[in-house]
Amino acid sequence: MAATARAAAAASSLAASSVGADCTGCRQQRTLPTFTGFRVSKHKAQASPQKLQRPSVKVRAAMDDKKAGSKRDIKAEASAVELSSAVAADVKNGARSEESIKDVARNKAAHDVKEVFRAKYVPFTPGVATTEEYSLDEVLYRSKNGSLLDVQHDMEALKKYDGQYWKNLFDSRIGRTEWPYGSGVWSKKEWILPEIDNDDIVSMFEGNSNLFWAERFGKETLGMSDLWVKQCGNSHTGSFKDLGMTVLVSQVNRMIKKGRAVRAVGCASTGDTSAALSAYCAAAGIPAIVFLPADKISIAQLVQPIANGALVLSIDTDFDGCMRLIREVTAELPIYLANSLNSLRLEGQKTAAIEICQQFNWVVPDWVIVPGGNLGNIYAFYKGFQMCKDLGVIDRMPRLVCAQAANANPLYRAYKAGWDKFAPIKAAPTFASAIQIGDPVSIDRAIYALTNSDGIVEEATEEELMDAAAQADRTGMFNCPHTGVALAALIKLRNKGVIGPNDRTVVVSTAHGLKFTQSKVAYHSNEIADVTSRFANPPVTVPENFGKVMDVLRRELDKRGDKIK
């Protein structure tokens, strides 16, 4: 590969790491990771990959550090600029090597000090002291007494760096292809899985999803000036699940390399989870196993796992039968279970929250609306924002809204009852099929997230969610039904005056509409029982006749061209 990526890798690495540990001449300088432009120049003569192709990163960093009150010398910038010219020439010569971007990252890491950040599993029991903890290298889904697990970071270590440091570091990684920071998840690696070797990461540069201003829907439908949609489904496998799955599969990959007995990763999902699992296992070369009830799922629904080479078992039973079998099987065979309570996945999902802050130049929005079923994602968003706040990257929390389908609304009911008690329900079918869950596994996580963010729960009927999706589609979106739930919640909260006209509000779109075209076809064909399809827009049939076509066009343009006179 060209020298560029190597140099770029080194540049960013410098931002996060201290002087090379192998450099005996300056061991006394082996302090904390800092932006150390002036130190680099000392090491210029070494045959080290720590060359600097993007001096601006470091210069920026040095200047920003200065602004943030830390003590940097202007010399740092000067020498960095000097060095950069030399390397720029090197890059220009385009020296080609057989190194892959992973080789570059590995070579570089050999010169870094060991990571100082740590993370571990602890039971998710907020407010209850416990000494129970586990290494992330253990195959573990629940605590001793059966509670959920949480990935807990060494916040004291992370807090040794101020908010400006983290902002500079994360900003220096945007929009590039350096391994692994080209990923929106791994560009926040220190906050996700700090101890994983870059070599073990399985990434297709997920994340970095579009956050766009929903101008027309905001203004015309809601009278809002500052409405945004975070397109998490505009992604590799078409849903936000990629964010969590890159973390889970990376950690599994690490465990396998460490000699843990894991031969495959399995799940019993028909939807976005199996697609994301299969894609990331395929990228890693780790077998993925998907258990499914025979004759209940079409091959079209399964085409992603099948295309990604997963072992798809079509079993002559129902979903419960599949779940039971996969649990029995994983007790016998070393198959890691990519189930929905997995706390590693939430670490990846929380990067969507961090990314929103970053895209708004580290200013937190007022509201963030997230569809909720199994309720891991609302906690992931909470955790992302809270981590930003704890580490000085933002100065307040947004208010979180969890939006549920009325047909699967156990959290909404608990919220309405003042969080007094939660009772599972039997969920009725909903077009928002991925959140059709009556007994959500992450209920405790969700209640914790919402009560700590002055949060709200809202619900949407089938008609409300399909109408909201269709109404927003008319302004240029292409929403999946889950996003429809979030949009319907927004409409309600806006109409009630809870969300103000100038509140900066982010609706989280969790999947691409292309994954849910059938429900859209049904809506626009006016074929859904008990739904009026107010915004249906069926094709107009016309004979092959110029006059007739002109008549239709004139009539329709008069109806539609309100903006154009």
Add this chain to the structure above:
Amino acid sequence: MAATARAAAAASSLAASSVGADCTGCRQQRTLPTFTGFRVSKHKAQASPQKLQRPSVKVRAAMDDKKAGSKRDIKAEASAVELSSAVAADVKNGARSEESIKDVARNKAAHDVKEVFRAKYVPFTPGVATTEEYSLDEVLYRSKNGSLLDVQHDMEALKKYDGQYWKNLFDSRIGRTEWPYGSGVWSKKEWILPEIDNDDIVSMFEGNSNLFWAERFGKETLGMSDLWVKQCGNSHTGSFKDLGMTVLVSQVNRMIKKGRAVRAVGCASTGDTSAALSAYCAAAGIPAIVFLPADKISIAQLVQPIANGALVLSIDTDFDGCMRLIREVTAELPIYLANSLNSLRLEGQKTAAIEICQQFNWVVPDWVIVPGGNLGNIYAFYKGFQMCKDLGVIDRMPRLVCAQAANANPLYRAYKAGWDKFAPIKAAPTFASAIQIGDPVSIDRAIYALTNSDGIVEEATEEELMDAAAQADRTGMFNCPHTGVALAALIKLRNKGVIGPNDRTVVVSTAHGLKFTQSKVAYHSNEIADVTSRFANPPVTVPENFGKVMDVLRRELDKRGDKIK
């Protein structure tokens, strides 16, 4: 909205513009756009929106300018840092206003000098001198003598700034939400439609698509260390067409606002073009019209235009009849035709090439492989890279490969004949339906692009393209058939030794696989005539029996777990 976006807008604006024209005190300074940190501080006292929230942008810019050899004063950085603290406090206070991000951009623009960059239509007749030229504000599809048009930029004006200036400017806009630079297309506005008012731009922050390292496919299938896939279809409407359509619809929006008689935008496409057109028209509130043959298209194929509120006319004729009718109709009614020869669209599409350079830290790859049908896109890539080279942003051109389906290969035939002569053919059906074109409208553009980039044309049979897509899917991708054509071309060129093991190679994926699941289902069901489906991976049927399930798992894991012992 919060003060942030305003400030951020101002910060980036400063990077691209000179001192406010309204500031009479310093008219003598109204020179070229520069990074003018020190001037800003003079204007601090004004009630101007030119506040600076991201000093680092400017500091960076100033430092980078310095590195690039231009003359900036270190004072610039100091005063910028000073200013930034004040504004940072302002931002922290979170002053809320009713301004939208467009308002912010508009207010800011009032303080900028008028743009100095220009673009116009000229006939696409390379090497032939002509004085024929047209304003981009004219409704025009072809030149006087019927040749294609080209958007020609005032390169002399653009060349007043060196490559480092443009790199800094474009880098300062990455990963943010400032209007309109949150878009991957409009972040290159000066090179696209420099004269359009930010207010008139219709954008959903398209572009900024993932460029990821295809590690496993590269290594295991091709022995390549530096293979990348540019996911242009990982986008708002699921194809690269968004890139061009935001430009076309923005220009139409501008013309309407200027009083041009345009009442709608029309096309006669069933595929990605109608989806993108409908989405952008919906975002603008401009009627979109789609003409289609009745009974030949299912509502599922049309669900994007329908959802986006387009007027879909289902006409009792065939495709040729639709084309004829839409031409007749547009002669009578002021409907702008979003046809495939439109040169505005290519301006947007060329940003994918610029973005690739930027993602590789402004180092050009060795090879770029683009699927080709109507052949506008291969020219757009050429134009993007050439513009980067002409403006000093990259130092050489990549070699371009145009990949055609063997069933629709007129360019391949011309290439094989030494470019001697081109003859249209009747294209046979191909799974790569968007490039099933026998008489490509942009043939002259494509030949020009390829002969000027030491380019190659390769072809792929139906089996080759479906196999290539499926083989790559097994390493974690989810390729559409057009990407399959590009991948098949890569495999052939790699096997022939044309593309080397360490060549940095980018395959352009033009649509999301989710738009083409039917062909994948057919492949994995082994239902395609004359295609062996070598990489098919159908589900395995198992009875609900623990022992049987275990048997299947053990057998399959032994087969698949080559990586895991």
